[in-house]
Amino acid sequence: MPLPDTETLLAAAGLVATAVLWAVQRFLPGRKSVGYRVRMDTAIGMNPRDAHSLVQPRLLRQGQEITDATLALLRFENDGGEDIVRQDYQEPLTAEFTGRTVIGVEVPDANPPDLVGMLTRNGGGLRHDGGRLVIPRVPLNERDHFKLLVLLSAEDGNGDRNGGGAHRSRGGGAGGGRPGELVVGGFLSGGRIRRNAQRWGPRELGLGLGGVCIILVGLLGGLLLNGPTGAASAESATGRLTVDGSSAFAPPMQDIARQYTARCRGAEIEVAESGSLSGLGRLNRARRSAPAVGPTFLAVSDVAAPAIYREPAGRRAGVILLGMVVNGRTGVGNLTSEQVRGIYDGRCTHWKQLGGSDLPVRIVGRDAASGTRRAFETAVLRGSEPDTVSSYECNGKDRDAAARVTRCEVHSTGSLPDTVGRVPGAIGYAEEYAAAKNPRVTRVRPNGREPDIEWAGQHGYPFWTVEYLYTYGQPEAGSLAAKFRAFMDSGTAKNILRKYRHVPCADLASAPGSACGP
Missing domain, CATH: 2.60.40 (Immunoglobulin-like)
Structure with missing residues (x-):
């Protein structure tokens, strides 16, 4: 590959120097x-100025x-x-x-x-x-x-x-x-607290540096467009990659994929959300159909891969905070673990039994491919959620009138709060960010505990799970799968996870007793 010409090198050096000078004057004091x-x-x-006024406001x-x-x-x-x-x-x-x-x-x-x-x-x-x-x-x-x-x-x-x-x-x-x-x-x-002066516009130095930066960017862009193509970024790779699995992890994964493809031209990443176990099954089928081909598939799961999948190579990406939600008309905001188990095993069928409104309990569950359901069964129920689907839309037992509970199923984390918000007396579970966005549901505090994105504050909060990324075999060095998996540890990816109230495993991997540890 030919080396960049002198003009390109000088423009790039000037741009770097300008950026460094701006960063120094912006961030050096701490x-x-x-x-x-x-x-x-x-x-x-x-007090009015006229002492004889009939109005004397206080x-x-x-x-x-x-x-x-x-x-x-x-x-x-x-x-x-x-x-x-x-x-x-x-x-x-x-x-x-x-x-x-x-x-x-x-x-x-x-x-x-x-x-x-x-x-x-x-x-x-x-x-x-x-x-x-x-x-x-x-x-x-x-x-x-x-x-x-x-x-x-x-x-x-x-x-x-x-x-x-x-x-x-x-x-x-x-x-x-x-x-x-x-x-x-x-x-x-490691920092400082300072008073910022009120400014109506950028400082003169920042304005000057901005002008120089614009000129250099234009010059460098013109040189690159008219000259030989530079080397690809160290984090970039081209090709196609499919990411499928957990619907709870799909929204941040979609944002992360958009950020990666915006930086790396020639990379195409498709993010699906068929469910944790469905994603693992699709990964397994891809392995059997093309065993000699490098991995172009990532499975995302809310739970560790079951023993039937013997070969996937997994790594922990983040901790998802999960939560329970009820319809806003139930009149309930706190539930103990025992009360939740009573709802799901059919002992509590009416909200008045739990100090709530005069409404029957209706359960909105997830299908068997959901990793969030498995996390709920493990962390909260300490047993299995009922498999009986007695209702199509949870408005009544229109599928099985003899069932002990009114229960329907939805196929994604995002649709569960919508269904709970629509059905009076409904209860369900979802990841915390999706639950917080819906104004028609009330987030239930299990045993009076609140989730906290600061992991040190999670003592006693029972409902969370680790998100795993799986490939079949280790991705080949330099492949899109390897580069994208490494990008999950970047500052950009970690900030996106925090935005969705997830805890990045890159921040917790070395912490004693961490959920993200080996």
């Missing part, structure tokens, strides 16, 4: 960084008048180059309003929306004492943010009134002209 801004800090004018909270009230809007964000997890906070974030008392706080905006629940969770959310607001340790991926709207009184705990001041952070800059001083504290391991 790869992990929580930034905050004061978007608003203003008095609430309640601001009350729980029957007490709030005098000289102010509203502050704070924005916190991950403005560094690395994700931040709970363990990174050696001391939680705090916001202290000198000379003022915190009356209440709300979370008007957060990205992702799951942060709202973490910030307001009973017993572990936002709390305040006097003028000090303590913010819980919440994970922040790159560019995640949340806003806090704080209502304050100018009277401190001793009833004294205080006037103007400035905003400052621990070790950070200060500004003035607003009532009351704000001190933001905390300690981030």
Whole structure:
């Protein structure tokens, strides 16, 4: 293959140098960084100027008048180059309003929306004492943010009134002209907490680097289009690959496949979702029909391959958080393991038996090819789900009137919450992300436990499973199957898994006692 010409090398070197300079000025002061801004800090004018006015409005909270009230809007964000997890906070974030008392706080905006629940969770959310607001340790991926709207009184705990001041952070800059001083504290391991200046546009250096980068990209693109083709990326391979199996893992796998093919021209990846055991069976048939051909098939399973499949080579990709859901009209939010078993073995057939609404219990199950069903049977039921399908759509026993329970089946994780949300009194199970998206279902907390994407928080939560990737034999080095399987450990793939509330095994493989260990 001919070497690139001098002009191409110089353009590429200039582009790399520009990118390095931008990265240095953007991230050098600390790869992990929580930034905050004061978007608003203003008095609430309640008293009219005309002392003889017939209208004298007052601001009350729980029957007490709030005098000289102010509203502050704070924005916190991950403005560094690395994700931040709970363990990174050696001391939680705090916001202290000198000379003022915190009356209440709300979370008007957060990205992702799951942060709202973490910030307001009973017993572990936002709390305040006097003028000090303590913010819980919440994970922040790159560019995640949340806003806090704080209502304050100018009277401190001793009833004294205080006037103007400035905003400052621990070790950070200060500004003035607003009532009351704000001190933001905390300690981030391997990083920093800083106040971000309010900017209406990019900084001059960033703008200049952006212009140079655009010019160099255009120059390099023109040279490459008119010159010899460069070498393929180290992570890229061409060809066709089929990924089939778990419907619970299909949505993140589809996103990961799209990211890979966007980077690697000439790669075609088809993602199907026929069910864990169906995917393993299809892999086995492909092996028997073409034993000498390199693997062009990946099977995705919620459970380890049964003994009848003797040859597949597997690796653990991630931990899926699963959950139980009920129709929103059942009036039930918590169930013990024993109550769940009573529903599925026919002892509990009405929600009134469990303190719920006047509705019969209807079970929405998965077919026998589902790995999620096997995980449910193993982790929750400690036995088998009934195989009897007594109903076509769970509205009544229209298939088997003599059955002990009303039970229908669906063929994918995505369709189960939709069916549960449509059928009054229905109950079922699905992966946590699919369940959380449906507004017509209520997520049941088994034994009062909440799932948590931070694996350290999973103690006592019973319903999860490991996702496996299987090939027949080890993929040939340099093949699309080998390259794509390696791509599952990349930062891009791990962030996609976290988006779907899965725990990447690449983060857990070395942890003692990890579900992803060997």
